[in-house]
Structure formats: C-alpha cells, structure tokens
Amino acid sequence: MPRKIDADTILNDPRVTLMGVAGSPYTRKMLAVLRYRQIPYRLLIASNVAGGELTGMPVPKPSLLPTFFLPADDGTLQAVTDSTPLIRRFEASHRERSVIPSDPALALIDALIEDYADEWLTKAMFHYRWHYQADIDKASAVLATWSRPPLSDEEHARYGKLIAERQIPRLRYVGSSETTAPVIEASYERFLDAFENHLRTHRYLLGARPGSSDFGVFGQLTQLAHFDPTCMAVTLKRAPRVYGWVGNVEDLSGLLPEETDWFDVTALPATVTAILREIGRVYPPAMLANAKAVMSGATEVNTQIDGKPWVQQPFPYQAKCLQWLRRDHAALDDAARRRFDTAIAGTGCEALFN
Numbered sequence: 484m485p486r487k488i489d490a491d492t493i494l495n496d497p498r499v500t501l502m503g504v505a506g507s508p509y510t511r512k513m514l515a516v517l518r519y520r521q522i523p524y525r526l527l528i529a530s531n532v533a534g535g536e537l538t539g540m541p542v543p544k545p546s547l548l549p550t551f552f553l554p555a556d557d558g559t560l561q562a563v564t565d566s567t568p569l570i571r572r573f574e575a576s577h578r579e580r581s582v583i584p585s586d587p588a589l590a591l592i593d594a595l596i597e598d599y600a601d602e603w604l605t606k607a608m609f610h611y612r613w614h615y616q617a618d619i620d621k622a623s624a625v626l627a628t629w630s631r632p633p634l635s636d637e638e639h640a641r642y643g644k645l646i647a648e649r650q651i652p653r654l655r656y657v658g659s660s661e662t663t664a665p666v667i668e669a670s671y672e673r674f675l676d677a678f679e680n681h682l683r684t685h686r687y688l689l690g691a692r693p694g695s696s697d698f699g700v701f702g703q704l705t706q707l708a709h710f711d712p713t714c715m716a717v718t719l720k721r722a723p724r725v726y727g728w729v730g731n732v733e734d735l736s737g738l739l740p741e742e743t744d745w746f747d748v749t750a751l752p753a754t755v756t757a758i759l760r761e762i763g764r765v766y767p768p769a770m771l772a773n774a775k776a777v778m779s780g781a782t783e784v785n786t787q788i789d790g791k792p793w794v795q796q797p798f799p800y801q802a803k804c805l806q807w808l809r810r811d812h813a814a815l816d817d818a819a820r821r822r823f824d825t826a827i828a829g830t831g832c833e834a835l836f837n
C-alpha cells in the first residue's frame with residue numbers, strides 16, 4: 484500500500500513541508516536556508532510525489548519548485564512558491580539565526596545580490612545546461628531520475644529526451660542564444676574571479692555569517708559549480724574556493740553567528756565592491772531593458788549588455804523584482820539610503836534606482 488500525504492497530515496505536523504528536486508537551484512537555496520536557520524522541515528522529493536504519494540493537495544499558480552505547503556490565515560493549507568518572499572516570511576515566524584542583515588542599508592545590498600543570483604546567474608545555469616551537448620546529455624540522464632519514480636532503461640531514455648525537448652526551447656526565456664552566449668559566459672567567469680578573490684579573506688558575501696544573498700548564489704552554484712560539466716570545469720579551474728564554498732553552504736546548521744559578524748556597510752571590503760561592480764556591469768542593463776519592454780508591451784527585449792547585443796523574450800516577473808528593489812530603496816530612512824547609495828556608488832548598480 485502506498486503511504487499517502489494529504490493536507491491534514493501536513494497541517495498537523497509542526498515541521499515546514501516543501502516539495503522540490505535536487506536539480507532545482509531554488510529548491511537547494513531554500514533547503515540550505517532552512518538548515519542554517521535550524522528550522523525543522525521535511526522535503527517531499529518530486530520523484531516520490533510523481534509516484535502518487537500526495538493526494539488532495541493545493542496546487543500553486545504558476546507551478547514552480549520548490550513548492551511550500553503552509554497554513555493560510557484561515558487555517559487551510561496553501562501552496563506557496565517564490566524563494567525571496569518565503570525567506571522574509573520565515574524571518575517573521577523564526578527570529579534566531581536571521582539571514583537578513585540588521586542594518587537596513589546592508590540588507591538592501593544583500594537583497595540586491597540575492598536578486599542578481601536568482602535572476603541573472605540563473606541565466607548562466609540554464610544556458611550551460613542546455614547549450615552544450617555534454618551538459619544536455621548529463622542533465623537528460625540525471626534529471627529524469629530526480630523527478631520520476633523508478634524507470635526502465637527505455638522509459639528513462641524516453642523521459643530524459645522529453646525533459647531536454649521541453650527545456651531547450653525555454654532557453655529563450657532566460658535569453659540564452661548564440662548572440663548572448665559570449666555575454667553570459669564572460670560574466671560568469673568574471674563573477675567567479677571576483678568571488679574567488681573575496682573568499683581569499685572572507686567566509687561569506689557580507690561577513691562571517693551568511694545572508695540571503697549567499698543562499699541565492701549558493702542555489703545557482705549547486706548546479707553551475709557542482710553538476711553541469713562545462714561550467715563545473717570552468718569553476719574548478721578558475722575558482723577552487725568557490726567550488727569548496729558550495730559544499731560548505733549546503734549545511735551551515737552548526738555555525739554560531741554573532742551580530743558583529745556582518746560587515747559595516749560604510750566600510751565594505753574592496754572585494755565586495757568588486758563583486759558589486761561585476762553585478763552593475765550586467766544585471767541593471769538587463770533588468771532595466773526588460774522592465775521597459777514589459778511596460779511598453781514589446782515582444783522583444785533588444786539592448787546592449789557589456790557592450791554586446793542582447794536579445795530576449797520579455798519576462799514580466801523580473802519587472803516585478805525591479806519594482807520590489809525600488810520599493811525597498813524608497814522605504815529606507817534618509818541616513819540608511821545615504822549609506823546604501825554611498826556603498827554602491829560607482830558600481831553601476833545605482834542605475835537600478837535612478
């Protein structure tokens with residue numbers, strides 16, 4: 484008899500329940516947050532769920548992984564997605580071991596780097612996976628085992644092919660094409676160099692404790708650095724510290740963070756400014772051109788990034804991400820906004836808030 488999980492079982496369980504897969508960067512991001520924060524959870528692996536273990540459950544719209552099953556205000560079970568607001572939701576329900584810096588100016592830098600990881604680094608992740616044959620072959624073979632119940636060789640090959648056929652046309656959503664490949668790859672390499680240099684002297688992006696930005700970057704790197712062969716080789720060669728860092732951030736449940744572990748936003752190390760400069764070189768132009776295309780109802784984003792042509796399909800969700808960052812910038816008090824503006828001055832990131 485298959486064991487079933489239904490809404491009542493989850494509502495009566497004090498643990499946080501989520502569904503995800505190992506090949507999903509956002510699933511890995513959230514699992515690492517839950518472990519570091521010592522929030523008890525249980526993961527429903529999508530392959531088991533596909534075997535029929537989940538019955539009568541709410542379905543999120545749009546359907547994304549990870550999916551969290553959380554109680555709504557009226558006591559019913561709700562399906563909730565989107566890692567960035569979920570991290571903030573857990574800040575409200577669990578106070579210890581926060582991943583949001585206490586200085587709101589540093590917290591906005593943290594949010595900015597998190598969004599860069601979620602919305603820009605993910606382009607590299609999707610690009611390498613579905614652009615190169617070696618990566619396509621590995622992903623097709625392994626993703627099938629992560630998202631499906633046990634399969635015969637024949638079904639395994641058929642399902643792997645189906646996944647590739649579904650994902651490869653989706654390259655256009657992230658903007659990966661022959662035109663943009665050089666921009667994406669050069670930017671991934673520069674990010675690696677800047678992060679590697681930072682890790683020569685520091686443990687995490689914003690100090691001796693991890694912020695939400697670390698988990699955003701970690702999620703994408705679980706795939707870029709540790710799974711897909713082309714970018715994994717690039718990472719190992721250029722940035723062995725980054726490769727090693729991913730292994731550590733997977734489980735930071737034993738770290739003992741202190742309030743004083745955050746950097747002072749008025750005295751950020753030069754290695755952080757260098758990372759912000761790399762972010763400022765690619766991410767604001769992409770976000771601004773996308774928002775403009777979404778607002779004008781254009782069918783194509785057509786711009787220049789890093790002095791080279793960039794063409795992609797507009798992505799309404801990323802226009803919202805830009806609005807959220809601007810909202811948070813506007814909500815800072817004058818002193819905090821000055822601290823933030825001074826910290827990002829000259830990096831190119833200021834273009835997001837002009």
Ligand SMILES: N[C@@H](CCC(=O)N[C@@H](CS)C(=O)NCC(=O)O)C(=O)O
Pocket residue numbers: 506507508509510546547548549564565566567601
């Ligand atoms: N903004 C979302 C993105 C989540 C997302 O895009 N998840 C991917 C998997 S990594 C997904 O479910 N894509 C749809 C699909 O594969 O059908 C978050 O931060 O959680």
